[in-house]
Amino acid sequence: MNKAAILVAGGKGTRMGAPISKQYLPIGGKPVLMHTLSVFQEVDPQIKLILVLPKEDFAYWNQLCQEYDFQIPHELVAGGNSRFQSVRNGLDSMDWKDGLVAIHDGVRPFVSTEVIENSFLEAERSGSGIAVIALKDSIRKLSDDGKSFYQERQYFRLVQTPQTFQLAKIKKAFEVTEMQQFTDDATVYEHQGWQVSLIAGNPENIKITTPEDLEYGEFLLAKKSGR
Numbered sequence: 001m002n003k004a005a006i007l008v009a010g011g012k013g014t015r016m017g018a019p020i021s022k023q024y025l026p027i028g029g030k031p032v033l034m035h036t037l038s039v040f041q042e043v044d045p046q047i048k049l050i051l052v053l054p055k056e057d058f059a060y061w062n063q064l065c066q067e068y069d070f071q072i073p074h075e076l077v078a079g080g081n082s083r084f085q086s087v088r089n090g091l092d093s094m095d096w097k098d099g100l101v102a103i104h105d106g107v108r109p110f111v112s113t114e115v116i117e118n119s120f121l122e123a124e125r126s127g128s129g130i131a132v133i134a135l136k137d138s139i140r141k142l143s144d145d146g147k148s149f150y151q152e153r154q155y156f157r158l159v160q161t162p163q164t165f166q167l168a169k170i171k172k173a174f175e176v177t178e179m180q181q182f183t184d185d186a187t188v189y190e191h192q193g194w195q196v197s198l199i200a201g202n203p204e205n206i207k208i209t210t211p212e213d214l215e216y217g218e219f220l221l222a223k224k225s226g227r
């Protein structure tokens with residue numbers, strides 16, 4: 001079955017507060033996005049890689065690829081004004097009739113190869129494979145009047161990416177008008193009335209968001225490379 005990955009990196013990284021967008025910042029001396037593309041290639045060099053970037057960053061990215069002699073083949077697609085729009089642009093760029101597509105945040109460079117493989121397997125079997133992890137802390141629900149309430153944490157999961165789908169179904173799901181509840185791709189799929197299937201994510205698969213995440217990322221990379 002044909003496999004593709006859409007790596008969304010069309011955001012501005014405002015919470016990072018850095019002079020350049022977080023997807024280009026170095027971890028272990030190499031831009032975040034190059035780590036992410038490398039993990040997918042490691043899983044299977046046949047996976048078609050689609051990288052969604054702000055259009056105005058294309059020249060900068062090409063320059064980085066030259067500077068780092070980055071050779072992994074990938075296609076560039078222009079991002080949109082929201083994550084939803086960026087994913088949709090990635091999907092619209094694909095003319096395949098069927099196959100599987102993993103949608104992944106470009107700023108999650110520490111996803112494991114096992115999680116990617118399992119998400120493809122589950123999507124092939126059931127339509128979708130969404131990476132999630134269990135909570136370690138207790139959680140409380142807040143009400144508008146300032147109260148808080150106990151929640152049974154065994155019924156909750158933290159949602160990561162990849163979120164992998166049968167292409168025809170996720171393309172159909174993204175024909176919908178964008179809604180506020182679409183904070184990820186699973187909610188767009190589910191809006192069609194289809195049940196999503198969860199798979200175990202990996203705890204290191206953090207979304208690089210704030211400066212502390214870069215420090216933790218350096219630690220994770222050193223651990224991964226046995227330093």
Ligand SMILES: Nc1ccn([C@@H]2O[C@H](COP(=O)(O)OP(=O)(O)OP(=O)(O)O)[C@@H](O)[C@H]2O)c(=O)n1
Pocket residue numbers: 008009010011012013014015016023052079080081082083084086087105106107108207208209
């Ligand atoms: N218009 C957008 C907004 C976000 N993303 C991508 O979606 C992923 C998750 O979003 P987030 O971590 O919120 O990234 P930013 O929007 O860049 O961060 P911030 O909210 O701090 O500006 C990132 O890989 C980001 O680049 C995207 O492709 N297009």
Ligand SMILES: C[C@](O)(CO)[C@H](O)COP(=O)(O)O
Pocket residue numbers: 083105159160161183184185207
């Ligand atoms: C898709 C996501 O990473 C799943 O946890 C998350 O919803 C992205 O949220 P953000 O608001 O774009 O950071």
